[in-house]
Amino acid sequence: MKVFTNYNIIDMTKEEFDNLNEWVEKNTDDQQRWENGGKEIYDALKNDPNFANSPKYKEYMQKVFLLKLYHLEQMYRNEKQEAEFNIFTALHTPTDEKRLHSRFISYLLSESNHGMKEKFLELFLTLKSSENPENLFDEEFLNDFINDKVKVLPNEETKSEYENIDILIWDEQSKAIIIENKIFAGDSNHVVKEEEMPDLEKFVDVKVGDEIPQLAWYFFKLQKKLNLNNEETRKNIKLVYLKLSKQKPSYSEFFENQKIPYHCIEYRTEIRNWLEDCMKEAEKENKPLLRDSIRN
Numbered sequence: 302m303k304v305f306t307n308y309n310i311i312d313m314t315k316e317e318f319d320n321l322n323e324w325v326e327k328n329t330d331d332q333q334r335w336e337n338g339g340k341e342i343y344d345a346l347k348n349d350p351n352f353a354n355s356p357k358y359k360e361y362m363q364k365v366f367l368l369k370l371y372h373l374e375q376m377y378r379n380e381k382q383e384a385e386f387n388i389f390t391a392l393h394t395p396t397d398e399k400r401l402h403s404r405f406i407s408y409l410l411s412e413s414n415h416g417m418k419e420k421f422l423e424l425f426l427t428l429k430s431s432e433n434p435e436n437l438f439d440e441e442f443l444n445d446f447i448n449d450k451v452k453v454l455p456n457e458e459t460k461s462e463y464e465n466i467d468i469l470i471w472d473e474q475s476k477a478i479i480i481e482n483k484i485f486a487g488d489s490n491h492v493v494k495e496e497e498m499p500d501l502e503k504f505v506d507v508k509v510g511d512e513i514p515q516l517a518w519y520f521f522k523l524q525k526k527l528n529l530n531n532e533e534t535r536k537n538i539k540l541v542y543l544k545l546s547k548q549k550p551s552y553s554e555f556f557e558n559q560k561i562p563y564h565c566i567e568y569r570t571e572i573r574n575w576l577e578d579c580m581k582e583a584e585k586e587n588k589p590l591l592r593d594s595i596r597n
Contacts, residue, residue, distance in 0.1 A: 319347065321365060403467045403482045404455060406572070409579060410470065411453035415591050417582060422453065422470070424578045431570035438478070438539060446476055466519050475533070477523050480541040481516045484568065488551045491518035500525055504534075505559055514552035516540055520561065541566060 322343050342361040346352040409421045426446070428437050450472045454463045463469045471477035490512035493501060501507055504521055524534040540563035542550050549565060556563050566572065576595055583592035 315350070315352070322347070402484050403480075404460075406480075406482070407453050407455050407468045408457060409595070410468070411456035413457040415583075416588060417579075417586065417591070419451070420582050421579050422451070424582070425575055428566070428571050428575055430564070430566070431574075437541070437564050437566065437571075442476065442537065442539065446472065450474070464519065464522055471523075475527055475529065476537045477527070478539045478541060479516065479519050479523065480543055481519075482543045483550075484543070484545055489515040490552070491515050504531060514550070514555055516542065516550070516563070517552070517555060517559070517561065535561060540564065543568070543572070545569065 342357050346355055346357060346361060349355060352358055409415065410425060411422075412418050415421075426438055426443055429435065430437055452469075452471060452473065454466070454469045454471075455461055466479055467482040468480035469477065470480075491514070493507050493509055493511045493513060495509045498507075498509060501513075501521060504524065505513070505517075507513060520534070520538055520540060523538055524531075527534075527537070529537060540556075540561070542563055542565045544565070545568050555561075580592045580595050583589075583595065
């Protein structure tokens with residue numbers, strides 16, 4: 302199709318005219334955008350060998366021109382939105398090393414403006430352990446877990462952690478994944494207070510002043526929040542310990558004694574594999590800026 306200026310088409314053939322209408326049909330996502338009868342005008346002209354001389358021809362091309370402007374505007378808006386995409390806008394502050402990696406991961410996991418909806422979360426939930434071929438999370442747990450009620454905290458809108466948990470994935474009803482990110486910091490503990498004893502002593506043998514792992518403290522707090530019994534908690538709350546290497550946490554013996562399952566994953570294997578899968582999906586969806594943001 303040759304360009305047109307001031308709504309006058311130069312040397313348009315019947316084939317080009319038909320091709321133009323085909324483009325119109327493919328790019329009209331809202332019929333109301335096809336202003337007041339454009340399709341009817343084409344139907345009236347398509348069998349006229351002298352269509353270019355018809356008074357309605359100019360009217361048709363005016364409508365096509367408006368439609369093309371609308372289409373270009375939408376393309377500009379989409380490209381502008383992606384061009385302005387910067388994953389660090391979702392982070393607390395770009396210089397906050399303590400939170401940077403957690404924010405980066407939670408931002409990808411959440412349904413933010415990266416435009417991938419829950420795809421990155423699905424990839425994470427089906428991660429396989431580098432130590433065995435099994436998935437990190439069992440099928441029973443994953444059943445009905447991915448839905449519109451699942452939230453990831455922190456996220457682009459809610460930049461603060463829930464109860465100081467580095468990354469929380471939960472449905473706010475019965476299931477949750479707690480991720481403790483220890484890329485820089487050492488293992489931390491929670492000192493049991495007297496007012497916490499009525500709740501804690503139902504689940505674990507402790508006394509006031511004892512230290513329990515911070516990850517276990519999050520575990521018990523969510524157990525209370527979701528009103529789960531011991532058996533339900535061990536099935537429905539998953540603990541993930543994220544480090545640079547597969548080194549066990551210093552409090553691993555506590556979890557073993559209390560029969561609380563947890564997973565150790567590392568940046569060099571599981572997280573790297575997950576990020577590579579995320580980049581592939583971004584590539585499929587033609588999001589080069591998102592892909593490069595993940596790569597970098």
